Amino acid sequence: MTRLAIGALTLLLAMSPARAEVTDGSDREIGPDITGRVIALLGQGLKHPAAARYSGLRAGRAGAVCGAVDTPNRMGNPVGPRRFVADLAAGIAGIVPDGPELRNPATPQDYAAMQRILALYAASCAT
Numbered sequence: 001m002t003r004l005a006i007g008a009l010t011l012l013l014a015m016s017p018a019r020a021e022v023t024d025g026s027d028r029e030i031g032p033d034i035t036g037r038v039i040a041l042l043g044q045g046l047k048h049p050a051a052a053r054y055s056g057l058r059a060g061r062a063g064a065v066c067g068a069v070d071t072p073n074r075m076g077n078p079v080g081p082r083r084f085v086a087d088l089a090a091g092i093a094g095i096v097p098d099g100p101e102l103r104n105p106a107t108p109q110d111y112a113a114m115q116r117i118l119a120l121y122a123a124s125c126a127t
Contacts, residue, residue: 019050026057030065038065038086042093047074055081063089064124085121096121 020039027035035057043049048071057067065088068081086093094117105111 020052020054022054022057024055026055026067030057030059034065034088037088038067038093041086041088041091042069042084042095045094046071048072048076053081060085060124062124063087064120066121066125069095083121083125085117085125087120087124092116092120094120 020043022035030038035054038057039049039052039054043052046052046069052069052071055068055070057065060066065086067084069084070078070081073079082098083096084094085096094113096117097114102111102114105114
């Protein structure tokens with residue numbers, strides 16, 4: 001291949017969109033169909049869903065799926081893995097909020113949504 005062709009191929013690969021992926025193979029435990037549904041549902045609430053990296057996927061209680069997701073924040077900086085819970089039957093998924101998020105919700109509705117995710121995680125995933 002010529003340098004021009006290699007450069008063009010490198011540019012095309014760099015421009016192609018990233019895809020969310022499971023990094024540790026834990027998706028085998030819950031299957032590809034459920035994994036895809038969880039990624040799609042949780043991705044609706046993420047700023048950069050295509051850049052998300054999932055790990056530790058497992059079946060929780062009452063049909064929920066638990067795991068961790070590492071996704072960049074709104075500024076594009078990595079934040080490290082965060083726990084999440086997804087209830088596919090109810091169409092609810094979210095990252096478990098931490099202290100600063102709970103102390104400074106944007107609206108009362110945001111606070112209620114965070115409390116719902118905390119309760120779902122406690123009921124479905126906490127050991």
